[in-house]
Structures are given as C-alpha cells and as structure tokens.
Amino acid sequence: MTIRLHAQPYDLAATGFYFETLDEYQSKAAKLRNDYGERVEEFEIQFIDGDRIECDLAQAIGINQADLGQYFDAVDSWDVHDKTVVILAVGECGYRFEASTQPSDFDMDIYHVETMRELAEQFVDEGLFGDIPERLQFYIDYDAIARDLAVDYSEAEVAGTRLICRAA
Known part of the structure; x- marks a missing residue:
C-alpha cells in the first residue's frame, strides 16, 4: 500500500x-x-x-x-x-x-502478549523464577507478579497489536 x-x-x-x-x-x-x-x-x-x-x-x-x-x-x-x-x-x-x-540505537525488550498477567505466566513457564514443583504451581500469585512487572514494563499498542515492552 x-x-x-x-x-x-x-x-x-x-x-x-x-x-x-x-x-x-x-x-x-x-x-x-x-x-x-x-x-x-x-x-x-x-x-x-x-x-x-x-x-x-x-x-x-x-x-x-x-x-x-x-x-x-x-x-x-x-x-x-x-x-x-x-x-x-x-x-x-x-x-x-x-x-x-x-532501530539498533534502542535496546528494547518486546513481548507479544496482551496483559502483564500473560507476561508473568510466560516468565514462570520459561523458568525465570527457577524450577517450581508442579504441586506448588497452583499457588503462584500471577497478579502480584504482574503488578511488580508493571514497574519496569509498559503496555502499548502498535498497529492494532497489544504488546508489552521495556527499554533495557
């Protein structure tokens, strides 16, 4: 176009x-x-x-x-x-x-998720918080992790796509 x-x-x-x-x-x-x-x-x-x-x-x-x-x-x-x-x-x-x-002037972390909670879940799944035994995974407070992530990460929309980003 x-x-x-x-x-x-x-x-x-x-x-x-x-x-x-x-x-x-x-x-x-x-x-x-x-x-x-x-x-x-x-x-x-x-x-x-x-x-x-x-x-x-x-x-x-x-x-x-x-x-x-x-x-x-x-x-x-x-x-x-x-x-x-x-x-x-x-x-x-x-x-x-x-x-x-x-674009290479900027060190940006970009995640293709819609909410901070989804980012928190992704970080836990990727092992960012270490190995969590399966029996304890149901007790993880993803909302609390999402609130903590909101200090350093921002929600944005680019071309109709929701993203989470952080300037590193």
Missing part, C-alpha cells in the same frame, strides 16, 4: 497538497505560492492514508518537514520489527527521534 500525506501550509492564504513521495513533496512545495504570490515555506505534515504501522510511526516521531526524508527511508527500508522498536522507544519510552536515528 502506498502512503498518502498532506502538506498543510501554516500560511492561511495558501492551499495545501497531497503527496506520496519525497520527490513529489519537494516538487509541489517548491512551486506553491499563497494568494499574494509569495512562496510558502512552512507546512504541517499530516498522515492521510497507509498501513497502520506507518501511521503509528508517523505519530510516534511527530513527522514534520525536517524528518520527512528519514520517514520515507524508514518506511521503505525498515521491517515491521524495526518500525515497532522505534515506535515504542520514541512514542512510549521517551527517546528522541533524530536525523541519525536507527
């Missing part, structure tokens, strides 16, 4: 335009004039249509004129996991998105 964005001028005497590529944006922006014939230079970039992951990425990084090229590069070259890492790191954990930002 292609991405469709809109450049909304801050100049009230000008009309914005839709675009799908960086080249198209640059070409249209260079030609745009307001009602008085003056060149329009500043735009708000709005995400209009595309896959949910690209929408979430645009929202997380706060897409603007300065990072538009990097956004298009990320959409074309990063896989879903890389986009998810950046969305969570920047959008949920407070990291900054800069001109040189790459």
